[in-house]
Amino acid sequence: MTVPQPPTSPTTTPLPITKPAAACPADTPTTTAAAPPSFTIPPLSLQIPTLTHPGATALLSNTIISTALPKHITTVLTHLYVSPKEPTTHLPPTKSVALFLRPMDGVAYTIGTQAVDGAKEIHFSVDYISRIAAARVKDEIAGVLVHELVHCFQYNGLNTCPSGLIEGIADWVRLRAKLAPPHWKRSTDGGWAAGYEKTGFFLEWLDQNKGDGKGGVVRKMNEWLRKNKYQEGKFWRECVGGEVGGLWKEYGKFVAGGGK
Numbered sequence: 001m002t003v004p005q006p007p008t009s010p011t012t013t014p015l016p017i018t019k020p021a022a023a024c025p026a027d028t029p030t031t032t033a034a035a036p037p038s039f040t041i042p043p044l045s046l047q048i049p050t051l052t053h054p055g056a057t058a059l060l061s062n063t064i065i066s067t068a069l070p071k072h073i074t075t076v077l078t079h080l081y082v083s084p085k086e087p088t089t090h091l092p093p094t095k096s097v098a099l100f101l102r103p104m105d106g107v108a109y110t111i112g113t114q115a116v117d118g119a120k121e122i123h124f125s126v127d128y129i130s131r132i133a134a135a136r137v138k139d140e141i142a143g144v145l146v147h148e149l150v151h152c153f154q155y156n157g158l159n160t161c162p163s164g165l166i167e168g169i170a171d172w173v174r175l176r177a178k179l180a181p182p183h184w185k186r187s188t189d190g191g192w193a194a195g196y197e198k199t200g201f202f203l204e205w206l207d208q209n210k211g212d213g214k215g216g217v218v219r220k221m222n223e224w225l226r227k228n229k230y231q232e233g234k235f236w237r238e239c240v241g242g243e244v245g246g247l248w249k250e251y252g253k254f255v256a257g258g259g260k
């Protein structure tokens, strides 16, 4: 007959459990700061095939990339979509964002620009990063990442949106995120669709003068581009309430007057 044996006691010593310190009343905030909107951050990854490149070292030593990327994504999503529950906007189905740091010409680009693609890849040049002045490196990296992340989450009129407007929206978010580089200035050279900061500053003026000043104009544009193919007259009338030619003329007077 077998007598059941008690289970052998574990030989390992349990680690002492540290009790969380009681909240100190002095630490309790008296006013509740608005929590940032809790957007879902898609899976993120990083690849650095040339890890010893000076540009890779510059990025890794100036930026905690594992926390910077989700922070920048929240910034982008807040500007384009306000919050996950905002009824007037619809979040895109971006499935993942992969950041590649590698030697290449130019600054950066994003593959899978149209929001329906799901999987996005940002390619960022370590050659470019290695040439940024030390005083600018942290902000410039953040600014470029915010710009490229806009491409990961913006709509493009079912592939019909003028690239100048796509790039303008990306730089408008960078401007609003207070990451505009010091050399940026308002300019009307090349027309409203010149792109980048030229179009970005125009969008900012439109929002301040024809919109709510809280980014409503750009969000309306992005939402419009989710559902419709770009048609110039219809797009500008429905998003801003006027023709782009007239709005651009008015903006030109503002810029010529010193932009005050």
Ligand SMILES: [Zn+2]
Residues within 6 Å of the ligand: 147, 148, 151, 167, 170
């Ligand atoms: Zn771009």
